[in-house]
Amino acid sequence: MSTPHSSSNVHDRAQQALADDFLRKAVHFTTDRLRNKKQAVTGEFGNWEAWRERGQQIRQHTIAHLDYYLDQFARHLEAHGAHVHFAATGEEASYIVREIAAAKSAKRAVKSKSMVTEEIHLNHHLEEMGVQVVETDLGEYIIQLAGETPSHIIIPAIHKNREQIRDLFEAESGEQLTTETRDLAAFARRRLRQEYLTADIGITGCNFGIAETGSIALFTNEGNADLVMNMPKTHIVLMGMERVLPTMSDLEVFAHLLPKSATGQNVITYMSIVTGPRRDNEADGAEEMHVIILDNGRSRQLGDPDFQAILHCIRCGACLNVCPVYRQIGGHAYGSVYPGPIGAVLSPLLNDGETYQDLPYASSLCGACYEACPVKIPLHDMLVRERQRLVATGHVKPAEKAAFRAFRQVFGNAGRYQTTIRIARRLQFPLAHDGYIRAKIGPVAGWTTSRDFPALPKRTFRELWPELVRKGNGRG
Incomplete structure (x- = not known):
């Protein structure tokens, strides 16, 4: 069998899915319906959190033995x-x-x-x-x-x-x-x-x-x-x-x-x-x-304190219905049998190699999957741990590695930070309008296409602080 999206890269598959208006409408409609029905029936049922807790206890005990x-x-x-x-x-x-x-x-x-x-x-x-x-x-x-x-x-x-x-x-x-x-x-x-x-x-x-x-x-x-x-x-x-x-x-x-x-x-x-x-x-x-x-x-995964709980999953799909990423791109964009938050965690764990190593990044880490999970699997925490392991084993792009090295150098020293802010404030001038950077240039394009990118203010909080202290003392 094949999937509608043949690219081996989750980013490229997601872009194909985002361009499919019918797919997005269909996924939104169905996941909204499933999510709303779940909220209604669990609310009517009552004591839902107690049932979730009991389900988690049973799965923890079973997997431990x-x-x-x-x-x-x-x-x-x-x-x-x-x-x-x-x-x-x-x-x-x-x-x-x-x-x-x-x-x-x-x-x-x-x-x-x-x-x-x-x-x-x-x-x-x-x-x-x-x-x-x-x-x-x-x-x-x-x-x-x-x-x-x-x-x-x-x-x-x-x-x-x-x-x-x-x-x-x-x-x-x-x-x-x-x-x-x-x-x-x-x-x-x-x-x-x-x-x-x-x-x-x-x-x-x-x-x-x-x-x-x-x-x-x-x-x-x-x-x-x-x-x-x-x-x-x-x-x-x-x-x-x-x-x-x-x-x-x-x-x-x-x-x-x-x-x-x-x-x-x-x-x-x-x-x-x-x-x-x-x-x-x-x-x-x-x-x-x-x-x-x-x-x-x-x-x-047995005995692994980070990931043993993934074996608690009962394959209900509730995490898919609340995930803001799945709801935008559907299941085929994950390139795996298991899509959504559960797939982003499970697929890299079950499969060696590079194929699914990008899936842990297909998440906003909002935690909605944990709230929806009937056995309380902390999928958002597991996604962070998978990212940590990938970085620790060298699975990181050179440009990203260089960017974070530069970030550490700048934010690790007050003098470098202040100098960098002053330079950035001047360089942003051609790109900033009405307090926001809207230019779709280079690495910022993915952000400014769908999100606000506030421009650096004329004065930072650090620069304002001495003045605020003087005014505060004057009032005293």
Whole structure:
């Protein structure tokens, strides 16, 4: 799959997104709606901060004892007849899925929405071996037809309008369709129902794995996950290693936190819990179940006081809906499966190399993401720490390094500071008008295009201070 923005630089991708008026309007409209619905439902629910605190406590405890709960989870899964696989990398997880598909001589697979499968590019790996993969979540189905990646964790097709969706459906089917939502949904329903009936494998993600029972909990609004894990004979679950909870009682807490934070729903439409494959006396369920527990860089955060809390994330997307950067540029500008504040922190942590090292700078550090997070992850603090680490390891532009060296030299000495201010006051004269610098020249252009740049005053506070002291003494 591709994204609409092909540049490898987040600044360039952001500039492309800012030039797309439809994208910006669509993202604004949807994130405003989600944010307002969340505020309404959490206000009505009451004691929201107490629920956030409880969610944070559960996640802190679980991640602090992750090895214990993963072992318990795996043992209970196997006791119920499931096959458990631990994958150190995305490549290993994809290989396990391919091996299962080959053993079943699979030709078709249906999937419910899963960010982990996006993370490891599972569809591409399966299609390479001749397995046709069909996304069954409506938003995922739309972007699959478009050949794109999700632009939002919860609403993957946030950047598409009904006309674009109709065109995609017509190109896929050859039918003439209207732009009415009910007609588009009806078309997708007809097409996808046939896929459930003919699929050899069903692939799902996992919102939460319950350690005490070995159960998989899936949250959906379309019910497609139920069909994906029950209709095909083989069910494959991919879950990040951090997505485990100790008990069913803990799941109750997140059954409130997740839907309210994600979409402003009081309750999720479908919360499906499956514990192992179908038993002899049961009418529903897959005959065989495989659960692949993925590391892929997650374990590197364990024990790190700066970043272990990133594993608390429950992938609700609430931080995207309040982020002033995401709301302007959308998800594809991040160039990562995980956009927004969570992606700006998580992507550099999970991936070695230079690819995502610029993402921590795609933030205003306003802290809105922390206020929105249902488990109180301090994403803004983590972004600062990531920037600090990048600078400490030499990931800084020479011009920026020189600028801060000069800044230190000037502001570290009172005499140099005063001299520099006097020189700057003279040099700014051709650029300053009505108390502001509005010239779009060199490095100041990015600032003056959208922000005020006050000119240096005729007298600084330091220069005024002796006079203020004399006047104050005179009054005394």
